[in-house]
Amino acid sequence: AHRSLHDAQCVVRSLVQQRYLIAGGGAPEARAAFCLQQKSVKMTGQDAYCWAAFAEALAVIPYTLAENAGMKPIQVVTDLRAQHAAGNMG
DSSP: OHHHHHHHHHHHHHHHHSOOOOOOTTHHHHHHHHHHHHHHHTOOHHHHHHHHHHHHHHHHHHHHHHHHTTSOHHHHHHHHHHHHHTTOOO
16 A cells, blocks of 8 residues: 555655656557557558557556456456547547
């Protein structure tokens, strides 16, 4: 409990010092995976394979976070991907 409170206080302190916030829960990784996958489709050869493989590796992160949080990871990741595909990022 002490560690969680300390972590929360550090987040607030960071927001006061610099007003930047990035979405959590794997959303940045899911968006990066989505963009990389789209770009890989337009490529050919080994480059396309590498970009797609990196996108796939990033896509595992939101799934793992949802699973560790006790959520239904397939449903969470499916919803997240649908939101990104629709252009909703916020």
